[in-house]
Amino acid sequence: MATSVENEQVMPAVRDFIRNGPKRLFIGGKWVESQEGKTFDDIDPATGEGLAQVYEAKEADVDRAVAAARRAFEGTWSSLTSGERGKLLWKLADLMEAHQLELAQLESLDTGKPINEAMIGDIPQAINHFRYFAGWAGKVTGETLTPYGPSLPGEYLAFTRREPLGVVGAIVPWNFPLMITSWKVAPALACGNTVVLKPSEMTPLTALRLAELTQEAGFPPGVFNVLPGFGQPAGAALADHMGVDKISFTGSVVVGRSVMQAAAQSNFKRVTLELGGKSPNIVFPDADLDAAISGVMMGIFFNQGEVCCAGSRLFLPKSQFESMLQGLADRAKQIRQGPGISPMTTMGPLISEKQMNRVLQYIETGKQEGAQVVCGGDRNEAAGPGYFVQPTILLGEDRMTVSQEEIFGPVLVALPYETFDEVIQRANDTPYGLAAGIWSRDIKTALKAAHRIKAGTVWVNGYNVLDASSPWGGFKQTGVGREMGSYALEHYTEVKSVWVNLT
Ligand code: NAD
Numbered sequence: 001m002a003t004s005v006e007n008e009q010v011m012p013a014v015r016d017f018i019r020n021g022p023k024r025l026f027i028g029g030k031w032v033e034s035q036e037g038k039t040f041d042d043i044d045p046a047t048g049e050g051l052a053q054v055y056e057a058k059e060a061d062v063d064r065a066v067a068a069a070r071r072a073f074e075g076t077w078s079s080l081t082s083g084e085r086g087k088l089l090w091k092l093a094d095l096m097e098a099h100q101l102e103l104a105q106l107e108s109l110d111t112g113k114p115i116n117e118a119m120i121g122d123i124p125q126a127i128n129h130f131r132y133f134a135g136w137a138g139k140v141t142g143e144t145l146t147p148y149g150p151s152l153p154g155e156y157l158a159f160t161r162r163e164p165l166g167v168v169g170a171i172v173p174w175n176f177p178l179m180i181t182s183w184k185v186a187p188a189l190a191c192g193n194t195v196v197l198k199p200s201e202m203t204p205l206t207a208l209r210l211a212e213l214t215q216e217a218g219f220p221p222g223v224f225n226v227l228p229g230f231g232q233p234a235g236a237a238l239a240d241h242m243g244v245d246k247i248s249f250t251g252s253v254v255v256g257r258s259v260m261q262a263a264a265q266s267n268f269k270r271v272t273l274e275l276g277g278k279s280p281n282i283v284f285p286d287a288d289l290d291a292a293i294s295g296v297m298m299g300i301f302f303n304q305g306e307v308c309c310a311g312s313r314l315f316l317p318k319s320q321f322e323s324m325l326q327g328l329a330d331r332a333k334q335i336r337q338g339p340g341i342s343p344m345t346t347m348g349p350l351i352s353e354k355q356m357n358r359v360l361q362y363i364e365t366g367k368q369e370g371a372q373v374v375c376g377g378d379r380n381e382a383a384g385p386g387y388f389v390q391p392t393i394l395l396g397e398d399r400m401t402v403s404q405e406e407i408f409g410p411v412l413v414a415l416p417y418e419t420f421d422e423v424i425q426r427a428n429d430t431p432y433g434l435a436a437g438i439w440s441r442d443i444k445t446a447l448k449a450a451h452r453i454k455a456g457t458v459w460v461n462g463y464n465v466l467d468a469s470s471p472w473g474g475f476k477q478t479g480v481g482r483e484m485g486s487y488a489l490e491h492y493t494e495v496k497s498v499w500v501n502l503t
Contacts, residue, residue, distance in 0.1 A: 003044040003051050004109050007341045014105045017209060022053035025061055025228065026211035028068030029221025035060040040230075042204060045112035045349040046339035046386040054204055057229035062196070062237040065225040069167040069194040070243055072222030077194055078164075080220075086137030089190060091217040092210075093130035096123070099213065103206055107178055108340040110203045112348035112386065113303055115341055121303075125466065126182035129484075132468035133186035140191055140489055145497075154503040162493040164192030165270060166245035169238040171231075171259070172207070173251045174200035174351050175306040175408075180274075181207055183472070183483045184248040185224065191492040196225045196244070198235050202351055204228035231255060239263060246270035246492070250308075253477055260480075272481030272491050274308065274473060276406040277434035280427035281311030281463065282449065284420075285319060287439035291461060293327045296412070299437055299463035301335060301391050304347055305410035306355075308478075309435035311463055313403060315423050318416045325395070325414055329375040332391040337383035349386035350409055356387035359409030366394050366402035366413075374414070398426055406432070420445070428454045433475025437463045456482070 004010070005018055022039040024031040034055040044051040057065075077085075096103060103126075104118035113122070142160035150156055170184040177199055188195050199207035204226075211226045227234055235255075239247050239262035246269050249259045256273040263269045281299050283292045299311030316324050340348035350356045356379065363377055376392030389409055396403050396413040403413045417423040427436060435457040440446045450458040456474045459465060466472065466484075473482035481491045 002047070003049045004046045004339045004341045005044070005051065007339065009115070009341055009343065010105055010109070011102055013102050014109070017106065018052045018109070018205070022055050023204065023208050023228065024055050025057050025065070026208065026224075026226040027061070027065045028071070028225065029215065034058060035064070040201065042110065042202065043352065044109065044386070045351050046341070046384055048353065048386050051109060052205060054228045057198070057227035057234045059233050059237040061227055061229070062234055062241060065196045065227055066167055066241055066243040068222035069196050069225055072220055073164070073166055073194040076220035077223050078192065082138040082140070082192070085189065085192065086134045088217055088219055089130050089134035089137065089186060092213055092219070093127045093134065095213045095217055096127045096130065096210070100127070103178060103209060105341065106205045106209055108348075110205045111174060111177065112340045112351060114345045114348050115343055117303060122176055122179045125468075126178045129182035129186040129468045133190040136187070136486075136489060137190040140493060142495070154501060157500040157502055159498050161496045161498060162191070162489070163496055165492060165494055166193060167243060168193045168195050168492065169241065169244040169247045170195055170197045171235050171238065171247065171249045171251065172197065172199050174203040175303060175308070177203040178206035178210065180250050181210065187483070187488040188248070188492050189223065191489060193246070193492055194223050196227060196238060198227050198229060198238055201228065201230045236262065240266050242267050244269055248272045248491070250274040252276060256479065270491070272483065273479035274483060275477065275479045277308050277310065277432045277474065277478055278313060278404065278406050278430045279309050279311050279432070279435045279437070279455065280313045280315055280453070281437035282315040282423055282427055282439065283317065283320070283324065284438070284440035284442070284445050285317045286441045286445065288441060288461070289320065289324065289327070292439040293324065293331060295437060295439060295461070295463045296328060297331050300412040301332070301347060301410050302464055304350055306351060306408050307464070309457070309464065310408075311435075311437050312407060312412060313427070314412055314414045315417050315427060316414055318418050321414075321416045325374055325393070328393055328412070328414075332375050332393060335391050337380050337388050337390070339384060339386070347391060347410065349384065349388045351387070353387055355409065356389055359389050359407055359411060362402055362405070362407045362409070363392060363394070363411060366396060366400060369400045369402070371396040371400055371402055371413070376410070398429065404430065420449075424449060424452045428452075431477040434478040435459070
């Protein structure tokens with residue numbers, strides 16, 4: 001059967017890129033086969049057929065890439081001025097912009113996401129990240145300190161320097177491949193590090209195209225390396241590697257835990273973790289209900305619900321519960337499912353058969369535990385042979401598995417509440433703390449709720465708004481550290497104190 005590459009919308013350049021395989025690893029500025037020469041199939045989620053063939057990186061390839069990144073770090077990359085580094089990052093952003101549609105099509109084909117979402121979300125976000133951090137390259141500075149009381153008598157000048165860490169390993173999931181890659185690669189390079197990137201085995205294509213663009217932009221060999229491959233062995237080998245100074249990981253809690261253990265058991269490499277979520281979206285009785293319905297829909301069904309910050313627990317006031325639920329169900333029925341590459345599609349397939357079955361199993365468990373299906377609840381075979389699950393709304397209770405665990409699919413659980421204190425307590429009753437939405441016209445209600453919610457990001461009368469300038473990360477088991485904004489710089493540099501004796 002044909003894959004989505006046959007779709008008439010697909011640009012010849014994208015078709016050629018995908019068919020020109022097997023895709024190779026990018027190590028030390030060269031396109032190379034993996035040491036073992038094995039390949040794997042990258043699957044088209046809209047059809048279940050093989051989309052591209054890719055060489056699989058394993059431990060020996062990780063060793064090669066880390067060595068290349070180390071050489072570049074100690075050589076050419078460190079000898080450039082920060083301005084030259086910034087210029088390269090800016091040039092890369094320009095090239096990405098020139099190839100925006102091509103990158104969006106690759107991302108849509110690989111992940112299944114609607115092309116329109118890739119065009120307005122993933123790719124512009126990724127470009128903005130490179131531009132934003134290009135601007136930081138020459139502004140990563142230390143501080144001059146005024147000693148409050150030094151341990152020895154005398155006069156000293158003390159100051160700090162922010163120095164690059166060295167080789168950064170970046171491990172990325174499949175839901176926003178290029179965008180999350182940019183969250184890691186742009187600040188890492190701006191701060192003077194070199195990078196070994198392992199994209200998800202399910203979505204390696206845009207990372208490989210990005211590597212081509214780094215070549216075209218003129219990045220020195222070894223500054224940016226890409227190793228398509230599986231979590232085991234490639235991701236684990238990177239996390240465990242003595243030559244890697246930092247791992248920036250986005251993915252599941254289970255793997256995040258193993259990455260942190262590997263870091264502790266190897267060289268105490270620095271670690272940032274962006275993990276899962278079960279984010280609350282709270283509608284207060286005084287909210288603009290039409291706006292809230294739109295925001296709730298976008299909060300859960302954007303990107304098929306495969307979003308770490310998906311507003312998957314919806315708290316509705318008891319007084320408006322029925323009418324809002326009806327409004328949401330009516331809107332869910334208007335969603336058009338199909339291959340992401342078709343411009344008519346508003347929701348694509350899930351990433352894999354495994355993920356589809358996982359989501360369907362959660363819906364089944366929900367039903368067994370007493371949740372009521374308001375709409376959806378099944379596979380959508382009419383949308384195509386791929387991994388389509390209907391947009392689903394369940395009426396549930398806090399104790400149910402569907403209200404507690406991250407489903408990572410288009411499943412919303414609606415929960416009624418009565419009082420402000422009650423809803424805040426219930427919203428916070430989760431091991432996660434990535435994001436939350438608050439819908440209210442009353443500034444006091446909105447701000448009181450924003451202060452009391454335990455999450456890294458709180459949106460008031462909005463959802464899923466991100467920007468390179470605003471920090472991103474989670475409280476509690478959602479992770480460690482922050483990406484984006486000036487906060488990211490702390491995670492890609494070491495601070496050094498320098499003391500100068502003036503006596
Ligand atoms: P995952 O943890 O299975 O995989 C993520 C990445 O880790 C992939 O590249 C994978 O190959 C690699 N990996 C797997 N096993 C590994 C190991 N033992 N050692 C090192 N690397 C390994 O997650 P996923 O299924 O790709 O993504 C979904 C998860 O990611 C969800 O839990 C979601 O919430 C989370 N996520 C979080 C954010 C955020 O910003 N907090 C963003 C996107 C996704």
